[in-house]
Amino acid sequence: MxxxxxxxxxxxxxxxxxxxxxxxxxxxxxxxxxxxxxxxxxxxxxxxxxxxxxxxxxxxxxxxxxxxxxxxxxxxxxxxxxxxxxxxAFELLVREGTAWEDITAVSAHSHAWAQVRRWAHDTLPAAQFVSSTSNAAAAQALADSSLDLDVLGFNAALAPPGTGEALGLTVLADRVAxxxxxxxxxxxxxxxxAATEPTGADKTTLVVHLPRDESGALLEMLEQFAARGVNLSRIESRPIGDRPGEYSFSIDALGHIGEARVAEALIGLKRTCPVVRFLGSYPKADGEVTPVGVGTGEEAFEQARAWVEFLRRGEP
CATH class of the missing domain: 3.40.190.10 (Periplasmic binding protein-like II)
Known part of the structure; x- marks a missing residue:
């Protein structure tokens, strides 16, 4: 089996x-x-x-x-x-018979609410937000007729398209965003x-701690990528948690650890930063091939390494 x-x-x-x-x-x-x-x-x-x-x-x-x-x-x-x-985008769901003016509280996941704040302010300015573990969980609770709305704490929910029909709830608005x-x-x-083979349209995700809290430390870290022609599609600071003012960086780099330019950047980070956590190299969702600048392709790195070996052997 x-x-x-x-x-x-x-x-x-x-x-x-x-x-x-x-x-x-x-x-x-x-x-x-x-x-x-x-x-x-x-x-x-x-x-x-x-x-x-x-x-x-x-x-x-x-x-x-x-x-x-x-x-x-x-x-x-x-x-x-x-x-x-x-x-x-979301559906605004209520139980049968609930009108717009009846809505006092809307439940959704916090990230969903963040994506409809302006809509909620314009459409339901008096409604409170009630956090849920997921949008589907909020909708399922609303659809459970055995739960009293006063006990539930909300009388509307935001959920993915199709949820209202599946649960028998009324859709007051769709494509909410x-x-x-x-x-x-x-x-x-x-x-x-083991890492997969590079496709040419890849992304590498990392967590990096700065070597020290001083002027230029972030620039020194970013130069490890810039010097090898590695573009970053996302970089975000996150608190480390030891004490205020200490941060790590979550990074998405366009490239694959199997490419010399990315591997060389990782080597540079490992030499200069106290913590470098590799979270994988994988194909990008959009499938778009990542442009590689002059002097940062595989052939350029191979030629440079071969040149250094010639020098080490005393060859011209």
């Missing part, structure tokens, strides 16, 4: 994370494991209860998903092996393994 790989994700069924998982892995080829939060999903991979986790790591409104970034940055190493990007082009990036995370 063949055992299907187990995938942990932010549940319950119906979340955007499940939609991202479905985009990455056919449900017939995997066992889906809904989890209450990102930390639990990634913890399931670390403990061996799951083979992989699919989690949100970045959105176009709020930037990095801190729960994901911080959980990947500490603890037993994990590796990102793939990514996908989904457009994000402050930014019509909003999207969230999700990553597939597993335990450390």
């Amino acid at each position: 063949t055992t299907l790989p187990r995938y942990a994700y932010l549940g319950p069924a119906g979340t955007f994370t499940e939609a991202a998982l479905r985009a990455m892995v056919d449900p017939a080829q995997a066992e889906y494991m809904p989890c209450v939060d990102v930390v639990t999903a990634l913890g399931a991979v670390r403990s061996g209860d799951a083979d992989y986790a699919v989690v949100a790591i970045e959105n176009t409104v709020e930037g990095g998903v801190t729960a994901t970034l911080d959980t990947l940055a500490a603890g037993e190493p994990l590796m990102i092996v793939g990514e996908t990007v989904l457009p994000i 402050d930014n019509v082009s909003a999207a969230t990036r999700f990553v597939k995370v597993g335990r450390p393994a």
Whole structure:
């Protein structure tokens, strides 16, 4: 009997994370494991209860998903092996008979609320926000007629498209979003393994601590990339937690550890920074080939290394 790989994700069924998982892995080829939060999903991979986790790591409104970034940055190493990007918009759901003027509180995941703040201010200025572990969880609770709304604490919910029809709730508004082009990036995370071969359209994710807290320290770290022609698509500071003012940096670099320019940048970081955590090299979701500048391609590095060897041997 063949055992299907187990995938942990932010549940319950119906979340955007499940939609991202479905985009990455056919449900017939995997066992889906809904989890209450990102930390639990990634913890399931670390403990061996799951083979992989699919989690949100970045959105176009709020930037990095801190729960994901911080959980990947500490603890037993994990590796990102793939990514996908989904457009994000919501339905506003209520129970039958609830009108716009009746809405006093709306429940959603905190990252969802961040993506509809302006809409909520303009449309429901008096409504309170009630945080939920996921948008699907809020909608499911609202659909449970045995739960009194006063006890529940909200009488509307934001959820992914199609949730209202599936749960028998009334859709008061659809395509709710402050930014019509909003999207969230999700990553597939597993335990450390040998890197795949470069595709030419790759991304490398790192966590780097600065060597010291002084003027120019960040520039010195960034120069490790700039000198090798490695472009960064994302860099965010995160508190280390030891004391105020100490930060690490979560970084996405365009390139693959199998490329000389990226490997050389990592060597430079390892020489100069106290902590460098490699979180994987993997194909970019958009598939766009990364431009490589003059003097930073594979041939240029091979020729430079060969030249140094000639010099070491005393050859002209």
